[in-house]
Amino acid sequence: MTQLNKAAMQHNLHPFSNNQELIDKGVRVIERGEGIYIYDTDGNKIIDGMSGLWCTNIGYGRTELSDVAKAQMDKLAYYNTFFQTSNTAVIALANKLAEVTPSQYNHVFFTGSGSESCDSMIRLVRHYWRSVGKPQKKILIGRWNGYHGSTIGGTSMGGMKSMHEQGDLPIANITHIEQPAYYELHEAGETPEAFGLKAANWLEEKILEVGADNVAAFVAEPIQGAGGVIIPPSTYWPRIQEICRQYDVLIVSDEVICGFGRTGNWFGFETFGFEPDIFTFAKGVTSGYQPLGGVMLSDRVAAGVLQGGELQHGFTYSGHPVTSAVALKNLEILQEEQIVERVRDDIAPYFQQRWQETFAPFAHADDVRGCGMIASFKVVKAKGEPFSDPARAGSLCKDIFFGNNLIFRSTVDNIICAPPLVITKAEIDEMLALAAKSL
Ligand code: PLP
Numbered sequence: 054m055t056q057l058n059k060a061a062m063q064h065n066l067h068p069f070s071n072n073q074e075l076i077d078k079g080v081r082v083i084e085r086g087e088g089i090y091i092y093d094t095d096g097n098k099i100i101d102g103m104s105g106l107w108c109t110n111i112g113y114g115r116t117e118l119s120d121v122a123k124a125q126m127d128k129l130a131y132y133n134t135f136f137q138t139s140n141t142a143v144i145a146l147a148n149k150l151a152e153v154t155p156s157q158y159n160h161v162f163f164t165g166s167g168s169e170s171c172d173s174m175i176r177l178v179r180h181y182w183r184s185v186g187k188p189q190k191k192i193l194i195g196r197w198n199g200y201h202g203s204t205i206g207g208t209s210m211g212g213m214k215s216m217h218e219q220g221d222l223p224i225a226n227i228t229h230i231e232q233p234a235y236y237e238l239h240e241a242g243e244t245p246e247a248f249g250l251k252a253a254n255w256l257e258e259k260i261l262e263v264g265a266d267n268v269a270a271f272v273a274e275p276i277q278g279a280g281g282v283i284i285p286p287s288t289y290w291p292r293i294q295e296i297c298r299q300y301d302v303l304i305v306s307d308e309v310i311c312g313f314g315r316t317g318n319w320f321g322f323e324t325f326g327f328e329p330d331i332f333t334f335a336k337g338v339t340s341g342y343q344p345l346g347g348v349m350l351s352d353r354v355a356a357g358v359l360q361g362g363e364l365q366h367g368f369t370y371s372g373h374p375v376t377s378a379v380a381l382k383n384l385e386i387l388q389e390e391q392i393v394e395r396v397r398d399d400i401a402p403y404f405q406q407r408w409q410e411t412f413a414p415f416a417h418a419d420d421v422r423g424c425g426m427i428a429s430f431k432v433v434k435a436k437g438e439p440f441s442d443p444a445r446a447g448s449l450c451k452d453i454f455f456g457n458n459l460i461f462r463s464t465v466d467n468i469i470c471a472p473p474l475v476i477t478k479a480e481i482d483e484m485l486a487l488a489a490k491s492l
Pocket of ligand 1 (some may be wrong): 278335
């Protein structure tokens with residue numbers, strides 16, 4: 054095991070970490086990246102099976118992105134999109150987003166992160182209903198164990214109980230339903246398809262409980278990522294869409310992880326066959342090279358927002374020229390190198406097949422699953438039998454991989470892998486051979 058760096062923790066509090074433990078133990082300091090590999094300051098070559106935090110879709114070291122960042126900084130390092138101004142980079146990016154999304158999405162509000170996108174979404178949803186004369190439609194329904202960021206709004210919208218407890222949340226008019234987690238929640242003999250319909254109908258029950266006239270939106274990730282790769286059965290999303298249309302409830306897809314190719318289509322809603330009224334994005338839009346996010350509105354919602362007068366919302370960095378230029382180049386690379394098509398037709402099927410071959414036979418792996426370039430399994434005592442402390446089991450397993458220079462993530466007892474979309478078949482083999490050896 055490599056020597057951990059304690060100096061790194063002297064002044065810096067780390068997110069989602071036990072900081073006292075890290076001060077005692079130290080951390081690995083990552084110095085550079087190339088393709089799917091990152092290198093620490095001790096010279097270790099590490100396979101990044103998580104694309105950073107599900108974001109470096111085009112891999113590390115693409116100098117085209119640093120070139121456009123420098124060129125844009127040299128030309129115009131900052132100007133905003135407030136008060137009757139814009140800049141050429143953000144105009145080009147907004148046009149590109151309208152081009153790569155299905156035809157009904159033509160208006161975008163820019164933010165600096167996924168959390169800001171989810172907060173902005175909550176404000177836009179409520180603004181929309183007020184604008185169209187239904188101000189009582191205020192309640193947003195999310196899902197337990199969903200993740201929509203770490204701000205007050207994002208944490209409230211998400212369903213992470215430990216985050217709620219630490220922040221005295223959620224805020225008013227946000228409520229949650231149970232997640233479509235087949236493995237944990239299905240009854241004996243229930244098929245995934247039947248369970249998917251039942252889980253979607255929990256939304257209808259909640260709408261009827263709080264009153265359809267009060268419900269503004271249903272907000273969910275196509276696949277719950279941070280919650281542990283909960284992939285809904287195929288029946289789930291179409292039924293959710295039916296319910297939302299029936300009760301005039303907006304559908305919001307949080308595409309922060311699934312967007313920009315991760316599931317084998319440009320967006321997760323395309324993979325799961327539904328049409329959101331609004332979707333949030335971040336991460337893959339710049340492949341993590343710059344912090345940028347946004348909220349994309351369908352024409353219906355945009356029309357309502359536009360008729361609502363002055364938008365009382367915005368960030369200094371909404372439409373930042375440098376982050377916009379980098380995002381545009383990233384999207385051009387995704388298009389020119391046909392990365393999304395390659396994921397869908399070639400790399401994801403190979404990755405999923407090899408993931409199954411590697412982990413399904415392993416006695417301590419259960420619920421071996423995946424979609425596109427996301428895969429997971431549960432580390433268990435035996436098939437169908439969880440460890441008594443599942444979170445500790447998952448964390449120890451992840452640490453073993455980490456010690457072998459392989460980054461996977463753990464959420465409770467789920468081991469998660471979401472490598473850069475540009476990973477080759479040989480690199481998939483290398484990554485999974487290292488995982489098998491570690492186990
Ligand atoms: N929404 C989803 C689905 C996410 O996975 C994340 C982050 O992982 C966020 C929102 C928050 O994004 P950020 O960390 O950029 O604020």
